[in-house]
Amino acid sequence: MNALAKLTILETKMFFRDKMQVFWTFLFPVLMIWLFGSMFKDGKIGGLTFAEAYVPSWIGVNIVTTAFFTLGTVLASYRETGVLRRYQSTPLKPWKILFAHTVQGTVIFAISAVILAIFGSLLFHLGMPKYLGSTLLALVISIVSFFPLALFLTSLGKNTQTSAAISSLCLNLMMFLSGATFPLQMMPDFLQYVAKALPLYYVIELLRATWNTAPIWERGTDVIVLLGIAVISIVLSSRFFRWSDKS
Amino acid sequence: MSTVITVQQLSKRYGTVQAVNDISFNVERGEIFGIIGPNGAGKTTTIEILEGLRKRDGGLVEVLGLDPQKNRTALNEKIGVQYQATSIQKKMKVKEAVDLFSSFYSRKENSKDIIEILGLEEKMNHFFGDLSGGWKQRVTLALATLHQPEIVFLDEPSMGLDPHARRELWSIIQLLRDRGCTIVVTTHYMEEAEKLCDRVAMIYNGEIKALNEPRLLLDEMAVNYLSFYSNEIDELQLAALPGVVKVENEEFFFKVFTETMQQTAYYLFKHCEEHAISLTDFKFEKGTLDDLFVHFLEKGKKDERIG
Structure with a gap:
């Protein structure tokens, strides 16, 4: 087996060895859905039922948590503890490291998405996505834009703590202002504009739409914005990839 | 013997600090070459330039x-590096780490050998994070040497090890040398340099x-x-005895x-009698090298005061 496959499998295995991380990644979103479900269960949000609006949204939020915490913060800690530096003096190429973590993140995210969908269907009678192909494609586009974005933003931190702080800031900001938790319609105009400046807004719009109302080709703006973020953040994250926190 | 490392008039500065100033030396195949000096003397900068991790400002x-700055990938196949205070993932098992690092190299060697030398068999199923400092050092040393590199760079390898673990590390390093490996080691433990290094x-x-x-x-x-x-x-009479320097x-x-x-001694006893x-x-x-070391430090400080 080659280095790339070994690294990917090993990183995935190690994720599951950290019980705390497993709990927060897989159960926290379920708890949130259950919590919001007991608040908004019978309300309609923009013409959608609670589950139709919130389950796709929280799948979107999970892309953000995976990107910032499972990928970004972990790589920042690898940078600080010298794990990456040790790789640096082997023939292993940096893109393989980033790729391995991206695949690992995708696997973990996919599991969490399936858990959420099953939970939604059991508790809130949520159906399968109406445009399954579109939803899957939307997820891929969202991952491609968020993973490198998180890798770049967390690499700006001087150490693991600052990277974790950057992650928390991004996550909280987007979680509360992108319509994932509180419906945007409830918010003042000003905050609705702020929402549109946050990348997660487009992920949530795209996922809600493809799950319930429209195929992906009718959501051109969302796709273009996300692909734009993807291109910029891939360039930035590979251009500014650092092996260690020293120079 | 053949030369494996040539350094000529190497220099490196960080801002206004001249970290390495015009140094030249050669390392011969099969020797344990020590770079010693106090913290901040330029040891790590020098070794990192040799490893290709840092760019030099001048010199050859x-x-x-190979030129480490230009051919790092090719060089990485042939060298092994043990860093100062770096670790691998805490939740990685020793055997997984060995397996992973083996897969990085195109030269497929039998890593069983090095595991035996380092006595790692009993720890293969342990998580790296659960090991003691001495064992961690052995594991990372195994990862740096499992591809049978021609040169192994060790940066402060015995930092934080207890005296027993340190001695064991020395005999392992000497064993590696006996198997044909060239070793470049930095240290600020003078005892280590004295007992371990050929030069x-x-x-x-x-x-x-x-x-x-x-x-x-x-x-x-004259130490x-x-x-x-x-x-x-x-004290003044002592200083006046024949041959006394200080x-x-x-x-x-x-x-x-x-x-x-x-x-x-003769005149001292005569005087006392x-x-x-x-x-x-x-x-x-x-x-000891310790004394020599202090001698240079004091001389350096004196020069600074004069200059």
């Missing part, structure tokens, strides 16, 4: 016929102050001294540095 560097370069303020076999270095320098206790002797006095414990040990001065605990002391 050739490692195994040492002493770096201070980014410059090489001395370069030779540890034993010859000590012979060259041998007589030591004794006496509460009656006069006298140190700490609470009646005297160190008399001399180039002619026997002669000075004639004046009925008692000496206790008299010893001929051979200087």
Whole structure:
């Protein structure tokens, strides 16, 4: 087996060895859905039922948590503890490291998405996505834009703590202002504009739409914005990839 | 013997700080070459330039016929690096780490060998994070050597190890050398340099102050001294004895540095007998690299004051 496959499998295995991380990644979103479900269960949000609006949204939020915490913060800690530096003096190429973590993140995210969908269907009678192909494609586009974005933003931190702080800031900001938790319609105009400046807004719009109302080709703006973020953040994250926190 | 590393007039500065200043040396195949000096002397910068991790500002560097700055990928196949205080993932098992790192190299060697030498069999199923400092050091040393590199770079390998683990590490390093590996090691433990290295370069303020076999270095320098206790002797009279270079006095414990040990001792005893001065605990002391080191530090400080 080659280095790339070994690294990917090993990183995935190690994720599951950290019980705390497993709990927060897989159960926290379920708890949130259950919590919001007991608040908004019978309300309609923009013409959608609670589950139709919130389950796709929280799948979107999970892309953000995976990107910032499972990928970004972990790589920042690898940078600080010298794990990456040790790789640096082997023939292993940096893109393989980033790729391995991206695949690992995708696997973990996919599991969490399936858990959420099953939970939604059991508790809130949520159906399968109406445009399954579109939803899957939307997820891929969202991952491609968020993973490198998180890798770049967390690499700006001087150490693991600052990277974790950057992650928390991004996550909280987007979680509360992108319509994932509180419906945007409830918010003042000003905050609705702020929402549109946050990348997660487009992920949530795209996922809600493809799950319930429209195929992906009718959501051109969302796709273009996300692909734009993807291109910029891939360039930035590979251009500014650092092996260690020293120079 | 053939030369595996050539360094000529290497220099490197960070901002206004000249970290490495015009140093030159060669490393021969199969030797343990020590780079010693105080913290911040330029040891790590030098070794990292050899490994290709840092760019140099000037000079020529050739490692195994390659320029580390230009051919790092090719060089990485042939060298092994043990860093100062870096770790691998805590939740990785030792056997997984060995397996992973083996897959990085195109040269497929049998890593069983190195595991046996390092005695790692019993720890193969342990998580890296659960190991003690000494074992962690062994694991990372295994990862740096499992592809049978031609040169192994060790940056402060025994930092934080207890004396027993340190001695075990030395014998492992010597074993690696006996198997044909060239070792470049930095340390600020002078004892380590003395017992482990075939040759040492002493770096201070980014410059090489001395370069030779540890034993010859000590012979060259006047760091041998007589030591004794006496509460009656006069320091000025001691300094006037034949051959005396310097006298140190700490609470009646005297160190008399001399180039002619026997002669000075003779006149010392003569002086004491004639004046009925008692000496206790008299010893001929051979200087260590520690003394030599302190000698350079003090000299450096003196030069700074003058300059």
